[in-house]
Amino acid sequence: MQVKIRKEIIKTELLIIGGGIAGLQAAITAGQEGTSVIVAEKADTRRSGSGANGNDHYMCYIPECHGDDFKRVISEINEGMEGGPWQDQIMLRKMMKRSYGIIQKWESYGIDMRPTGKWVFEGHAMPGRQRYHLKYDGQNQKAVLTQKALENGAQIMNKVFINEVLVNEEGRAVGAIGFSLAEDDSEVIIFQAKAVLLATAQAMRMYPHGNPTFIFNTHSCPAAAGGAAIGYRAGARLVNLDVPYIHAGVKGFARSGKATWIGVLSDIHGKPVGPFLTKPNRETGDAMMDIWPGIFGERLDNGTGPTYMNCTELSEEDLKYQEKAFESEGIDSITEYCEQRGIDLRKSMIEFGTYDYSLAQRGIDINLDGMTTVQGLYAAGICCGNVRGNITNASVWGDVVGEHSSEYVKQVEEFDISEHPLIKEKIDFYMELMTKKIGAHWLEVNSTLQRIMNDYVGLKVRSETLLTAGIKYLADLKRYSVSELKCENSHELMRTLEVLDLIDLAEAVALTAKNRQETRGNHKRVDFTYTNPLLNDKFQTIEKTKDGIKMAFRDKEK
Numbered sequence: 019m020q021v022k023i024r025k026e027i028i029k030t031e032l033l034i035i036g037g038g039i040a041g042l043q044a045a046i047t048a049g050q051e052g053t054s055v056i057v058a059e060k061a062d063t064r065r066s067g068s069g070a071n072g073n074d075h076y077m078c079y080i081p082e083c084h085g086d087d088f089k090r091v092i093s094e095i096n097e098g099m100e101g102g103p104w105q106d107q108i109m110l111r112k113m114m115k116r117s118y119g120i121i122q123k124w125e126s127y128g129i130d131m132r133p134t135g136k137w138v139f140e141g142h143a144m145p146g147r148q149r150y151h152l153k154y155d156g157q158n159q160k161a162v163l164t165q166k167a168l169e170n171g172a173q174i175m176n177k178v179f180i181n182e183v184l185v186n187e188e189g190r191a192v193g194a195i196g197f198s199l200a201e202d203d204s205e206v207i208i209f210q211a212k213a214v215l216l217a218t219a220q221a222m223r224m225y226p227h228g229n230p231t232f233i234f235n236t237h238s239c240p241a242a243a244g245g246a247a248i249g250y251r252a253g254a255r256l257v258n259l260d261v262p263y264i265h266a267g268v269k270g271f272a273r274s275g276k277a278t279w280i281g282v283l284s285d286i287h288g289k290p291v292g293p294f295l296t297k298p299n300r301e302t303g304d305a306m307m308d309i310w311p312g313i314f315g316e317r318l319d320n321g322t323g324p325t326y327m328n329c330t331e332l333s334e335e336d337l338k339y340q341e342k343a344f345e346s347e348g349i350d351s352i353t354e355y356c357e358q359r360g361i362d363l364r365k366s367m368i369e370f371g372t373y374d375y376s377l378a379q380r381g382i383d384i385n386l387d388g389m390t391t392v393q394g395l396y397a398a399g400i401c402c403g404n405v406r407g408n409i410t411n412a413s414v415w416g417d418v419v420g421e422h423s424s425e426y427v428k429q430v431e432e433f434d435i436s437e438h439p440l441i442k443e444k445i446d447f448y449m450e451l452m453t454k455k456i457g458a459h460w461l462e463v464n465s466t467l468q469r470i471m472n473d474y475v476g477l478k479v480r481s482e483t484l485l486t487a488g489i490k491y492l493a494d495l496k497r498y499s500v501s502e503l504k505c506e507n508s509h510e511l512m513r514t515l516e517v518l519d520l521i522d523l524a525e526a527v528a529l530t531a532k533n534r535q536e537t538r539g540n541h542k543r544v545d546f547t548y549t550n551p552l553l554n555d556k557f558q559t560i561e562k563t564k565d566g567i568k569m570a571f572r573d574k575e576k
Contacts, residue, residue: 218245
């Protein structure tokens with residue numbers, strides 16, 4: 019296969035890489051500000067990203083529901099899944115203050131934020147605390163946001179994969195390199211832009227998961243494969259890669275909406291395993307999954323498991339309500355599976371499990387405007403490492419970037435990228451991959467990467483010796499991959515570059531894990547079993563500089 023090159027350079031003021039929730043919201047807001055916008059999405063924005071199938075919980079602060087004591091709001095959110103230590107509090111406060119505005123916008127777009135006709139808050143809640151997760155129907159959210167972006171002038175380029183951001187000598191983001199996936203032959207496309215937004219979601223497929231034979235059966239979008247590496251190579255600072263993020267849901271199922279379930283976590287005898295619930299509670303759900311997401315794996319390891327979601331005491335009304343919520347969340351395949359297998363959730367418990375490590379909300383370090391440490395390069399959504407909030411994060415920071423980038427592009431001059439040296443370098447590399455007659459397949463590399471990460475940069479045990487070996491093996495894998503990989507078509511070229519992105523991020527994970535000489539959260543060092551109090555108010559960062567890779571501990575922004 020040959021690589022074609024589109025002769026014309028495509029120019030825009032704001033280039034958005036990724037057409038998920040963050041990318042589309044940024045496109046809408048920037049378009050309303052009169053900014054020219056291109057959204058480049060490797061799939062189709064109508065059904066792509068982590069919110070492709072829908073959502074049914076939106077964390078928010080609505081004053082008429084939650085009152086004026088904003089300090090209490092932040093304090094209670096910090097007790098739950100979307101709070102805690104792994105974000106800058108200044109970012110959390112801004113996100114929550116802007117959340118109601120997004121809800122009002124989404125209602126005006128045509129997304130049903132009040133399926134029952136009123137504000138309803140359920141799930142991800144502690145007993146006795148206010149609830150902040152709005153129950154909404156997000157089945158149509160991607161189609162609605164796509165249409166709204168188009169109405170506001172955005173140009174959406176589906177089936178376009180972007181792999182590299184262009185930065186000029188001043189250190190400013192000025193464009194990107196990608197290629198079309200519409201045909202088997204790849205066509206390289208060069209973009210020139212005054213600002214670039216990375217809205218590339220998290221990094222799946224770095225670690226093995228519950229069904230390792232089926233590498234794409236993941237709990238989040240499997241095509242989300244390390245887009246933060248694009249920012250990393252461009253010089254953007256990354257944060258919080260070293261402390262693993264884990265999730266939970268139905269064992270063996272991909273993406274199973276833990277807060278959508280109304281039941282009680284129980285042992286094999288139906289006895290609750292946590293202190294919060296003895297009976298199903300639609301309003302709070304079982305908080306154990308948020309407080310202790312590792313419960314399922316740990317109970318298997320110590321022999322007290324398995325652990326089940328027990329819905330046997332649900333009323334018929336609550337069961338129907340739960341099934342409707344599955345549709346809103348885009349997980350109604352669970353209902354279909356139960357029907358096909360004759361499983362009655364009011365008679366049979368269903369086993370839950372811990373999903374393996376992903377880089378959800380571990381990644382790019384952004385400021386209050388959504389800009390990275392590279393001028394003109396923005397990021398939004400769960401590829402960011404210093405703010406949490408899932409869909410709230412994506413929509414709010416997409417909105418913030420849409421506003422701020424529209425001001426920014428008016429202040430900078432257009433930069434001619436036609437002679438940028440990275441363009442030729444990347445085209446030559448793509449050409450080499452596509453014309454090589456004998457070589458390795460990307461799946462071989464991806465499975466090897468997962469094995470290295472599981473064995474040497476794992477979730478259960480980390481040490482100086484294991485991490486040192488892992489870093490060495492990752493460097494070997496990268497070197498072998500670059501020299502030996504080959505591609506048959508544009509789809510394989512995309513998957514190959516995704517795996518190389520994953521290796522870049524995996525190296526950053528391993529390096530920062532080695533540098534963190536303590537045990538903290540899911541980062542468990544057997545050679546440093548204590549938690550260092552001097553690091554309680556700090557985040558670890560990593561970035562590529564002209565002098566090499568730099569790691570540091572920065573203060574949390576309070």
